[in-house]
Amino acid sequence: MSRRGLLLDQVVLLGRTFEEYSRYFALEESTLRHRRVLDVAAGVSSFCAEANARGIATTAFDRIYELAPEAIQARRS
Numbered sequence: 001m002s003r004r005g006l007l008l009d010q011v012v013l014l015g016r017t018f019e020e021y022s023r024y025f026a027l028e029e030s031t032l033r034h035r036r037v038l039d040v041a042a043g044v045s046s047f048c049a050e051a052n053a054r055g056i057a058t059t060a061f062d063r064i065y066e067l068a069p070e071a072i073q074a075r076r077s
Contacts (some may be wrong), residue, residue, distance in 0.1 A: 015043050018050035032056045044072065 021027060033056050039048050042060035051058035064072055 015045040016047055017026050017045075018054070021045075027052060029056070052074045 006034060016024070018067075022029065031053070032051065035057075036058055037051060037058040039045065039051075039060040042048060042062045043064065045060070048058045048060035064075075
């Protein structure tokens with residue numbers, strides 16, 4: 001029996017906006033602005049991009065990011 005690891009072709013891609021995360025986790029923009037934020041398992045979320053645009057130092061991480069942008073886009077269709 002061979003072990004193949006995580007197969008990303010079996011993953012459903014979901015993404016949330018800054019507003020959705022803020023409501024879901026009761027986040028206050030004014031509090032986040034004074035901290036560094038790590039979005040783990042970020043998927044195709046726009047949270048990181050929106051947070052950075054608001055001046056919040058945010059980094060997103062997800063295993064899907066090891067794929068080329070075209071391959072990620074193909075999985076969303």
